[in-house]
Amino acid sequence: MLLARTASTMVQLVLVLLALERFHSPGVAGAVTFLALAPGLLVSPIGGALLDRHGRVKLMVLDYVVAATSLGLVVALGATDLLSEVPLLAIVTVSSLTFPLSQTGVRTLFPLLVPRPLWERANAIDSNGYVVSSILGPAVAGVLVATVGGLWALALTSAMYLVAAAVTLGVRDPLGTVPHGNLLGDAWRGLVYVARHPTLRGLALSVSTNNIANGLFYIGLPVLVLSRLSGGPAQVGQLFALSGVTAAVSVLFVGRVGTEGRERELLAGAMLAMAVGYTALLLSPNLVVVAIVMLLIGLATGPFDVVLFTMRQRRTDPAWLGRAFAVSMSLNFIGFPVGSAIGGATASVSLEATFGAAVALSVLAAVITFVAIPKQPTEEERSLGA
Numbered sequence: 001m002l003l004a005r006t007a008s009t010m011v012q013l014v015l016v017l018l019a020l021e022r023f024h025s026p027g028v029a030g031a032v033t034f035l036a037l038a039p040g041l042l043v044s045p046i047g048g049a050l051l052d053r054h055g056r057v058k059l060m061v062l063d064y065v066v067a068a069t070s071l072g073l074v075v076a077l078g079a080t081d082l083l084s085e086v087p088l089l090a091i092v093t094v095s096s097l098t099f100p101l102s103q104t105g106v107r108t109l110f111p112l113l114v115p116r117p118l119w120e121r122a123n124a125i126d127s128n129g130y131v132v133s134s135i136l137g138p139a140v141a142g143v144l145v146a147t148v149g150g151l152w153a154l155a156l157t158s159a160m161y162l163v164a165a166a167v168t169l170g171v172r173d174p175l176g177t178v179p180h181g182n183l184l185g186d187a188w189r190g191l192v193y194v195a196r197h198p199t200l201r202g203l204a205l206s207v208s209t210n211n212i213a214n215g216l217f218y219i220g221l222p223v224l225v226l227s228r229l230s231g232g233p234a235q236v237g238q239l240f241a242l243s244g245v246t247a248a249v250s251v252l253f254v255g256r257v258g259t260e261g262r263e264r265e266l267l268a269g270a271m272l273a274m275a276v277g278y279t280a281l282l283l284s285p286n287l288v289v290v291a292i293v294m295l296l297i298g299l300a301t302g303p304f305d306v307v308l309f310t311m312r313q314r315r316t317d318p319a320w321l322g323r324a325f326a327v328s329m330s331l332n333f334i335g336f337p338v339g340s341a342i343g344g345a346t347a348s349v350s351l352e353a354t355f356g357a358a359v360a361l362s363v364l365a366a367v368i369t370f371v372a373i374p375k376q377p378t379e380e381e382r383s384l385g386a
Contacts, residue, residue, distance in 0.1 A: 001106050001129050003164035004064055007157040009137030011071065012036070013240065014157065015092065016222055017142070017233045018150035028085055030219050030344015036092040037337040040099035041330040047100035048326025049186035055173040056105035056322075061165045063102040068161035070095035071154045078151040104326040111313045111321060112174045120310050124255020127305035131251055131298075135244030142237015190323030194331065198380060199315045200324065202373035204331035207308065210271050210365035211332065213358040215339020216346075217278060220354040221290070223347040229287050239290055243298035250302025260314070263307045264373055268366040270304035273297075275362035282355040308332070315377050 015036065019029035040047075050059060070091050077083040107126070114122040144153035194200045225231035225239065259266055277293040277300075316324045339358075346354045 211335030
């Protein structure tokens with residue numbers, strides 16, 4: 001998990017920096033980020049059905065191998081001066097199709113392996129897997145791009161995916177109740193389950209809205225640092241890593257605190273904290289302020305991640321983990337590639353508009369959290385698992 005997630009955070013930033021460096025285009029950077037995620041999110045219902053049918057481990061390994069192969073192809077084309085915008089976009093699009101298999105596969109292993117009373121602590125550890133990768137990945141990626149170039153950085157991430165695949169092969173697969181019926185039917189039932197589930201539906205609305213803001217910020221920050229603050233790729237990576245430092249502390253603290261009954265307050269508070277950070281960038285864009293903003297975003301990560309993961313686990317029937325989680329996670333995350341694509345188009349025109357939209361969307365997401373997510377599990381949710 002740590003190897004694959006670190007490789008993932010590295011490649012996301014390397015692809016953005018590679019597009020800015022090689023093609024000098026925020027639009028291409030936004031398109032690469034969008035296509036590296038969105039196609040896979042669209043086919044995630046099928047991925048979830050496959051996970052429930054065939055288990056997690058084999059399909060996670062498949063995704064790691066596909067990722068390693070795709071990155072290797074980008075490196076080969078770049079080394080022979082054959083890499084242009086179209087092949088790069090095509091490769092990341094194909095590689096994204098298996099992305100939900102590992103992301104959902106890892107996430108649904110935790111509630112199957114860990115006793116229910118320990119879910120919050122397990123989710124803190126799970127979230128810290130992201131936190132560690134968010135510290136190491138961007139920092140290493142930024143330094144590698146600055147010193148040896150984007151292609152060598154991609155070559156390293158390809159190797160990391162291969163090692164992750166080899167390690168994952170030894171994991172025990174706790175395959176639960178296997179659904180019957182055809183694959184597309186199971187995928188459709190997963191979509192219907194989430195659409196009818198008040199909590200999962202509310203999370204999809206609020207978290208996806210917040211992730212549009214995150215996507216705008218993810219493209220806007222490198223453009224700000226490189227074009228206005230005289231920074232380089234290494235500084236961009238270090239700034240993203242800063243948020244991981246405070247997130248590591250925040251996640252472990254929240255993981256030891258009971259969140260049941262206070263989920264909406266904690267989730268909305270985290271979104272508003274992110275809005276405060278984006279506002280600071282809008283009002284005073286300099287490297288010191290950017291560093292403080294990244295520390296604040298890291299602090300907000302703890303309540304955001306632990307509440308999101310644990311609430312989804314508590315209110316989802318165990319028999320639906322693969323299908324429901326694949327759809328729910330994809331709906332939650334779809335805002336990020338959408339925001340990245342929009343950010344790629346707007347950042348070169350107006351960074352102020354980019355960060356201003358991020359502020360507005362984060363505040364809107366906090367409001368939706370209270371309006372759309374039930375405070376307690378509903379009878380409708382309980383009946384869906386029957």
